[in-house]
Amino acid sequence: MPKIHFEKPFTQQEAIPESAIAEAVKVLQSGRLHRYNLVPGEAGEANQLEVEYAKYQGSKYCLATTSGGTAMQIALRAVGAKAGDKILTNAFTLAPVPGAVAAVGGEPIFVETTEDLTIDLKDLEAKFSETGSKILLLSHMRGHIAPMEELCAIAEKHGAVIIEDCAHTMGAEWNGRKSGNFGAIGCFSTQTYKHMNSGEGGFLTTDDADLMAKATILSGSYMLYEKHLARPDMSDYAQARYEMPNCSSRMDNLRASILRPQLKQLDHNIDRWNSRYQVLESAFKNTDGLTVRERPQNEKYVGSSIQFLIPDWPQDKIETFVKNCFDRGVELKWFGNANPVGFTSRYDSWTYAPKQSLDQTVAILKRIMDMRIPLSFSEEDCALIGTIIDEEFTALND
Ligand SMILES: Cc1ncc(COP(=O)(O)O)c(C=O)c1O
Known part of the structure; x- marks a missing residue:
């Protein structure tokens, strides 16, 4: 198929x-x-x-x-x-x-x-x-x-x-x-x-x-x-x-x-973002090996993007995962890349700042996958994206 x-x-x-x-x-x-x-x-x-x-x-x-x-x-x-x-x-x-x-x-x-x-x-x-x-x-x-x-x-x-x-x-x-x-x-x-x-x-x-x-x-x-x-x-x-x-x-x-006029629609749009977010969140929660942040009760969030953590894979495997998703139309941003590309960048690439090393952040950035959720996507679109990510992740996660 x-x-x-x-x-x-x-x-x-x-x-x-x-x-x-x-x-x-x-x-x-x-x-x-x-x-x-x-x-x-x-x-x-x-x-x-x-x-x-x-x-x-x-x-x-x-x-x-x-x-x-x-x-x-x-x-x-x-x-x-x-x-x-x-x-x-x-x-x-x-x-x-x-x-x-x-x-x-x-x-x-x-x-x-x-x-x-x-x-x-x-x-x-x-x-x-x-x-x-x-x-x-x-x-x-x-x-x-x-x-x-x-x-x-x-x-x-x-x-x-x-x-x-x-x-x-x-x-x-x-x-x-x-x-x-x-x-x-x-x-x-x-x-x-x-x-x-x-x-x-x-x-x-x-x-x-x-x-x-x-x-x-x-x-x-x-x-x-x-x-x-x-x-x-x-x-x-x-x-x-x-x-x-x-x-x-x-x-x-x-x-x-x-x-x-957009301000008048903001709260309604927040609801729309969150319903899309929740479709993706439950898809990721059902994929063994992926971690999605449990949103705290105290927080009213706006799900205009979603992040999940992958395991501590080697770089080439992460790149394969991102590419396989991309080849199926799903654009994931990986914050672990040492080389800043398209809207991602890492603190150590801002060389105008004094040199600093943040091991904990580097380890977490390596595992973060990030995805925008434009309102031009429907909830069905989000379910489809969830399926693609699940299939591609599961295929690599042995
Ligand atoms: C975390 C964060 N802060 C601030 C900004 C600043 O926004 P602007 O592009 O309007 O300067 C951005 C924009 O992408 C952002 O992602």
């Missing part, structure tokens, strides 16, 4: 909703794409999006940016990161995270990863003590949230500020509190492969008036910050307006206009 083959592309997102396209056309027709280009009495798409996202997030303030990466760079500068500062971050994350540290002249110091794919709290404590770092850029990588109360207590003990990278946890919660609301600042991405799609884009949220004022000036407000609607009092800008450099990272009205 011929082997079944999966035909859909793993990088194909759903179309932008018609309602969003209609709003985008209006902005295009107006010609007023720049966020501060408003006529008297006009609130503006970017300003309104910020109000709506702050409400969704349950934060006081929100700033829309050009990307998740620029949101993190601004956040780091706002909390006072300076050239030469050691900044702790996850060893298992993606390149824009250490990239943001490097962009402000900081030195990324990587913290080990647990089998739950979260930051290792023991190593976090050790790295705070060893380095004296006062900033943690915490990445909720692939949507896995660490025990946040414990993590925050460790940071507090060391007098460190937390910035959360929520690129993969927009809409996710830990113990009923949204990810992004634990640290001083939450950073989000609306890049095409994330939970809302504006091509490129991002948000920064906070409850801290001073940080928000600094972030707004940093984003490049040309002293027009009064126009923002999800902002603190004008008096909060008194110092920031002179002290903060303009790092031009503003979201424009066009992107904001296509995000506003």
Whole structure:
């Protein structure tokens, strides 16, 4: 019997909703794409999006940016990161995270990863003590949230500020509190492969008036910050307006206009992601030899991607498995590859960071298989993918 083959592309997102396209056309027709280009009495798409996202997030303030990466760079500068500062971050994350540290002249110091794919709290404590770092850029990588109360207590003990990278946890919660609301600042991405799609884009949220004022000036407000609607009092800008450099990272009205209708659908889409995730999760749980993280009760996750651990196979066998799945249309990302390829990369390939060795993370990365779950896949598609992975894994797992 011929082997079944999966035909859909793993990088194909759903179309932008018609309602969003209609709003985008209006902005295009107006010609007023720049966020501060408003006529008297006009609130503006970017300003309104910020109000709506702050409400969704349950934060006081929100700033829309050009990307998740620029949101993190601004956040780091706002909390006072300076050239030469050691900044702790996850060893298992993606390149824009250490990239943001490097962009402000900081030195990324990587913290080990647990089998739950979260930051290792023991190593976090050790790295705070060893380095004296006062900033943690915490990445909720692939949507896995660490025990946040414990993590925050460790940071507090060391007098460190937390910035959360929520690129993969927009809409996710830990113990009923949204990810992004634990640290001083939450950073989000609306890049095409994330939970809302504006091509490129991002948000920064906070409850801290001073940080928000600094972030707004940093984003490049040309002293027009009064126009923002999800902002603190004008008096909060008194110092920031002179002290903060303009790092031009503003979201424009066009992107904001296509995000506003998507925000209304976000919670519904989270349910859709999770039903697809659960089909894959049960397929992997039924495959002998594969490990899928037991999602903690405290976590409300967004299953926009799924990870499973394979046994500690030799590299050539892992590559054969990935290739055999690929030949049947299933694209797995392997984080163990020393050579960074297509969206994966490993901490030791970021050679701008000081040389570090994290044996525990290397051993775990070697076993992680990662897969995106675009909403263009149906639950039936996910069942088919589960079958293909099961067959290819089982054929090699003697
Ligand atoms: C873990 C993580 N953090 C942050 C980002 C930054 O997002 P952006 O591409 O919007 O800069 C990404 C993007 O892929 C990411 O995967």
